[in-house]
Amino acid sequence: MRKKEKSTFRKIEHHRTETFFLIVRGLEVGVVAGLVSALYRFLLSKAESANHAVLTAIAGKPLYIALFLAALAGIGYLVSQLVRWQPLSSSSGIPQITGEIRGHLDAPWWQVLLAKIAGGTLSILSGLSLGREGPSIQLGGMAAKGIAKVTKADKTTQLRMISCGGGAGLAAAFNAPLAGMMFTLEEIHKTLDGNILCMGIVSTITADYISKLFFGQNTVFHYTTADIPLKSYWILLLLGIVLGLAGVGYNALMLLGQKWIGKIKAPVRMMLVFVCSGVLGLFVPQLLGGGHTMVTLLLQEHPTIKILILLLLGKFLFSLLSFASGAPGGIFFPLLILGTYLGAIYAEAAIAWFGLAPELWQELVVVSMAGFFAAIVRAPMTGIILVFEMTGNLDSLLPLAVVSLTSYTLADLLGSTPIYTALLENLLRPEDKAAARRNRPGEKVLKTYVLPLGSALDGKCIKDIDWGRHCLIVSIERGDTAVTPKGDTTLHAGDTLVVMVSQRRFARDNDRLEALIDPKS
The missing domain is CATH 3.30.70.1450 (Regulator of K+ conductance, C-terminal domain)
Structure with a gap:
């Protein structure tokens, strides 16, 4: 009893003088989260290239196509067994980190790391429409938890390290340290904690530096934007309303799809979705993967509005199937791609109906990413900062804010539950909560x-x-x-x-x- 009292007293005293300690821990977290996220990013890049090469090689060869589809079914079964071995490695990873921070979950960090990296790589190798960003957040958090366990950190420090590890993972995935820090505060903690801020700034900058050592300093997107005249800002307000409604619909359909598709047994569900990915890849390869191909298509070929609508619907439906399958991978980047296509469609309509200058269409594409993100995730500051860091363009800050806050407000007024909050509620079963409580000292x-x-x-x-x-x-x-x-x-x-x-x-x-x-x- 006396030993516990001394430990509690030391914890209180340590809280008063811990700035240096937070910086050191932030460096540790940034290094491990940055390395793990960089490894995952590298593997997914190679997997996506391999998928593209295989699809090119088997085109027009029925026997090879049949063998390819059979191999995808086998990979789907293998991924289902990985998820069965470690259920917390499924899907995005952001709800799992939030549940860990809030005390509802206590994940075995090394199992999650292995299953997430292996399962995520196999999923992208098979062409599923999943992003690396959600998994990178979970991988960063679990890597930080591993360091906390190895160094015997107390529970308070461990939770802080997991939080900052998640932000560092996002920073490494997007080359966006400020967005990683803001996401930790705005989405995971939903409050401003000075200790998290101190440790998080160090960890996200460190992880971003490590990522740039491997992948260079280029921004994720390369858009050419122009200033929207102030008299045309009503077009941005209308865009925010469109994105708010689209975000509400996205959340409702994603959750409904997860509910209905989730009724199919996991091995069968994943095998079907993996085979579906192969079939789609033979006819519409642009829909596969996170969405970089769709961005390239949008910028280089400027498709007609009909093609834009078809690709938007196809990407949404395949992203829904991929995510609802439970395979390791997130919706973070695919939803940004959907936002760009919504913006492109709206821009074409605004040019035709409202007389918008044609050179402004890329500006609407950029701000639509943040607006759609704000409506779905309900984290407008993260969306604004993320798109700014992904494009490297500070001139779009005011349009980003106008569109994001409009879509955020409308989604909130309509009572739409933020997607990651809803996914966390679906994830937490009563027996999991009880087991987590029993296992805690x-x-x-x-x-x-x-x-x-x-x-x-x-x-x-x-x-x-x-x-x-x-x-x-x-x-x-x-x-x-x-x-x-x-x-x-x-x-x-x-x-x-x-x-x-x-x-x-x-x-x-x-x-x-x-x-x-x-x-x-």
Whole structure:
């Protein structure tokens, strides 16, 4: 008992003087997450090239085509067994990391790394319409968890490292360190935590540097944009509305597709989707993979609006099938590609109907990526920063903000659940939550909460709030001042609360505290 008390006291004291410690941990996380994500990116690049080479070689040869489709069925079965061995390696990986951070999951890091890398590579080798970005976030988080386990980090540090590892994985996948950091705060944590910010900046920059050592410093997309006249910004508002509606429809259909296709047994489901990929590859190879081919087609050949619509529908349906199969791979990059095609279709219509200057069509294509992302993921700041870093064009910042905030607001008003929130709810089964709680030791965890404007706790004394039996307010950070919490201490909007909870009850207490602080509750 005394040993536990000393450990708890050291944890509280360590919290007060840990900036250097956070920087060191950030470097560790950035290195391992960057290396793992770079490896995954390299393997997927080779796998996509191999798929293209095979499709070219077997074209017009019925016997080879039959053998190819049979091989795809076999690969589909193999991937289903990998997912069966480690279920948390399936699909995107972002909900799994969020569940880990919130205390609902406790994934075996090395199994997830092996299954995700192998399964994701085989899926792209087979041509499935899946992205590398969601898996890179999970791989970065699990690599960070591995380092935390090896170095015997306490649970608080481990959770921070997993969070920052996820952001570092995204930074390495997109060459976008700021977006990786923002995604960690806006989507995974949904709050501004100074400790996460400190460690995360170091880890994402480090991972981005490592990625650029291997893949160069070029941006992901190479668009030529022009300034939209201020008098034409109503066209951007209308685009935001279109993207908001499209995002709501995307979320609903993806979740419905996952529900219905998920009723088919996993081996059969994956074998069918993998064979379907082979058939599509023989006729419409542009639909395969994450979507880089579709971007090249859009920029170099400028397809007609009819072709744009057909490719948009085809990419959406195949992405739905690929994701609903449960194969390792994400929807992050494919949804950005869908956003570009929605923008291209809208641009063609705006040029024909509204007299928009033809040279502005690429500007609408660029901002549509961020707007569609904001409506689906409900993380507008991440979308704005991500597209800026992917294109390297700061001139589009205002149009990006207008379109993203419009689509975000409309999706929120329509009550659409953010896609990764909905996927996390589908992922968490009662038996998984119970098993995670049973497997946790009785260690204490420090969790940071920022008191927002409009919270019911604003202006209340600590003693007047029901925190629960297992929560202890360790400190209150008010600006640059650390306030020692007492019963009669009054809380104010903007306060950063550092709360100690039991690891065994972390998921339950964390959910309750978030609901307590939330202004909407």
